[in-house]
Amino acid sequence: MDDFEKYLKNQPLRATPPEWRAEILAKVKPQARASTASRGWLHVWLWPSPYAWGALAAAWMVIFILNSAAQPGRNLTPQNGPTPTLNEMVAMINEHRREVDEFMPREKVVMTAPSPTEHPVSPGACLTPRRSEQSQYA
Amino acid sequence: MPVDLARLYDEHASALFGYAINLTRREADARDVLQEVFRRLAARPQLLDGVRNERAFLLRLAHNQAIDLMRRRTTREKTGEAVAAEASAGHPFAASTRADEEGFRQALSTALAELPPEQRAVAHLKLWEQLTFEEIAGLLDISANTAASRYRYALDKLRTQLRPLYNEIKSPWTTSKNI
Numbered sequence: 001m002d003d004f005e006k007y008l009k010n011q012p013l014r015a016t017p018p019e020w021r022a023e024i025l026a027k028v029k030p031q032a033r034a035s036t037a038s039r040g041w042l043h044v045w046l047w048p049s050p051y052a053w054g055a056l057a058a059a060w061m062v063i064f065i066l067n068s069a070a071q072p073g074r075n076l077t078p079q080n081g082p083t084p085t086l087n088e089m090v091a092m093i094n095e096h097r098r099e100v101d102e103f104m105p106r107e108k109v110v111m112t113a114p115s116p117t118e119h120p121v122s123p124g125a126c127l128t129p130r131r132s133e134q135s136q137y138a
Numbered sequence: 139m140p141v142d143l144a145r146l147y148d149e150h151a152s153a154l155f156g157y158a159i160n161l162t163r164r165e166a167d168a169r170d171v172l173q174e175v176f177r178r179l180a181a182r183p184q185l186l187d188g189v190r191n192e193r194a195f196l197l198r199l200a201h202n203q204a205i206d207l208m209r210r211r212t213t214r215e216k217t218g219e220a221v222a223a224e225a226s227a228g229h230p231f232a233a234s235t236r237a238d239e240e241g242f243r244q245a246l247s248t249a250l251a252e253l254p255p256e257q258r259a260v261a262h263l264k265l266w267e268q269l270t271f272e273e274i275a276g277l278l279d280i281s282a283n284t285a286a287s288r289y290r291y292a293l294d295k296l297r298t299q300l301r302p303l304y305n306e307i308k309s310p311w312t313t314s315k316n317i
């Protein structure tokens with residue numbers, strides 16, 4: 001900026017006539033009141049950072065959804081009643097077979113509940129010869 | 139919460155008035171511009187939400203309002219409803235007690251009035267609002283290069299017109315090469 005520009009810059013501008021302040025502010029005041037009244041309670045409540053409040057609400061929603069989805073032990077399949085015991089299930093199956101046999105007779109197989117003292121036997125156990133049996137083929 | 143119009147007025151009204159009167163060249167129009175800017179702020183206080191540079195934003199509002207007003211005035215004058223010239227009332231500078239300074243300010247006012255409005259706007263924002271060309275570009279929706287070239291054109295014209303007076307005031311014995 002040269003001297004000429006500096007000289008121009010230093011030329012003071014006229015001030016606003018002082019009486020305008022009251023006149024202009026008085027004229028626009030009713031519009032300011034109407035504008036404030038027209039703003040809803042939600043806007044007033046969220047002022048002055050509606051975006052920040054919105055983001056906070058969204059973050060809480062995400063946390064709630066993630067928390068609901070990741071609850072341990074949550075049952076994903078609907079259940080209408082209590083889970084039947086093993087004996088009840090065996091009884092139900094036998095009843096069902098009995099009904100089927102009435103219409104289609106066949107060799108009767110009755111399932112019994114395993115006694116708690118018996119050890120479960122794996123299906124492949126009968127395929128493997130015992131040591132005493134192995135000695136017979138040795 | 140309503141916008142603090144009184145504070146805005148106290149902080150920015152003088153700058154807005156100076157800019158408006160330099161653009162419109164009429165005190166009544168400058169008042170209309172000022173009133174319209176504050177009316178809009180009162181009606182829509184959310185206009186200022188997120189605004190970082192209040193002064194630049196208000197100058198932009200004033201600029202748009204002044205341009206609208208000048209367009210309407212041109213139309214009115216073309217249709218024969220010319221308003222009497224208010225040359226003295228449209229003087230944008232403060233009065234001076236020194237005759238040579240007062241003479242220079244009158245001459246500067248006349249020289250500014252002869253500039254195209256777009257050059258006058260850039261010259262005003264650069265000289266009396268000390269905005270950068272980037273800020274002026276943002277305010278007037280033009281490129282920074284355009285703002286700079288408009289400023290150079292305006293300054294050249296002002297220099298040409300005001301050179302004799304300026305030399306007389308600064309140092310009567312210097313030659314025109316100083317400007």
